[in-house]
Amino acid sequence: DAGVIQSPRHEVTEMGQEVTLRCxxxxxxxxxxxxxxxMMRGLELLIYFNNNVPIDDSGMPEDRFSAKMPNxxxxxxxxxxxxxxxxxxxxxxxxxxxxxxxxxxTEAFFGQGTRLTVV
Amino acid sequence: xAKTTQPISMDSYEGQEVNITCSHNNIATNDxxxxxxxxxxxxxxxxxxGYKTKVTNEVASLFIPADRKSSTLSLPRVSLSDTAVxxxxxVTYTDKLIFGTGTRLQVFP
Numbered sequence: 001d002a003g004v005i006q007s008p009r010h011e012v013t014e015m016g017q018e019v020t021l022r023c024x025x026x027x028x029x030x031x032x033x034x035x036x037x038x039m040m041r042g043l044e045l046l047i048y049f050n051n052n053v054p055i056d057d058s059g060m061p062e063d064r065f066s067a068k069m070p071n072x073x074x075x076x077x078x079x080x081x082x083x084x085x086x087x088x089x090x091x092x093x094x095x096x097x098x099x100x101x102x103x104x105x106t107e108a109f110f111g112q113g114t115r116l117t118v119v
Numbered sequence: 120x121a122k123t124t125q126p127i128s129m130d131s132y133e134g135q136e137v138n139i140t141c142s143h144n145n146i147a148t149n150d151x152x153x154x155x156x157x158x159x160x161x162x163x164x165x166x167x168x169g170y171k172t173k174v175t176n177e178v179a180s181l182f183i184p185a186d187r188k189s190s191t192l193s194l195p196r197v198s199l200s201d202t203a204v205x206x207x208x209x210v211t212y213t214d215k216l217i218f219g220t221g222t223r224l225q226v227f228p
Contacts, residue, residue: 004162031214043163043206043218050214091162097213103170106153106210110162 006092006111013118018080021114023092024073034067034077035091082118089113123207128223137194139222141207144188152183152190155206202226
């Protein structure tokens with residue numbers, strides 16, 4: 001497997017424009033996470049899905065943010081309209097919820113991230 | 120969720136052993152302890168996971184005392200390439216991967 005694939009790697013957009021970030025999780029993984037990382041706030045969990053269903057979106061900062069997972073191999077994070085304070089690195093990660101024997105699995109795989117700059 | 124506390128930063132030299140300790144005083148019975156590593160411009164990467172006692176893999180060792188209120192990540196003979204941020208997580212469920220501020224390790228030649 002090629003790992004978690006995110007696109008684009010870099011995005012520069014003007015304030016007010018719509019931005020769509022994309023993620024392809026590892027095949028067979030049933031959990032998908034979206035994180036945002038900034039120097040000020042660190043690595044924040046925005047939303048996560050289980051079997052394509054959004055479970056917890058309490059980390060989504062505002063209604064301008066939305067996420068979808070139409071199938072097991074694709075997810076999007078959309079910001080509309082974008083603002084300069086949305087500038088950050090956005091990571092997607094996936095994990096298998098199946099226990100490893102008697103152990104809980106806590107090994108998530110992260111993509112390379114999308115560096116978003118809103119000017 | 121159990122809160123974790125770890126040093127903000129640590130310095131070391133190549134070839135030394137580095138021990139990063141994480142406090143998690145309110146860890147619950149079913150919680151696991153997991154450590155991740157993050158290099159600049161990359162996503163975090165899983166290092167090691169444990170429940171109690173000692174766990175060792177090809178990268179690191181994880182020491183967990185009997186009361187499980189702390190854990191220590193041990194990196195043997197660090198190199199410059201081990202310069203990174205190290206995160207300690209206490210995980211209750213697979214879907215609750217909450218990252219704190221981490222420990223920034225700087226390795227000098």
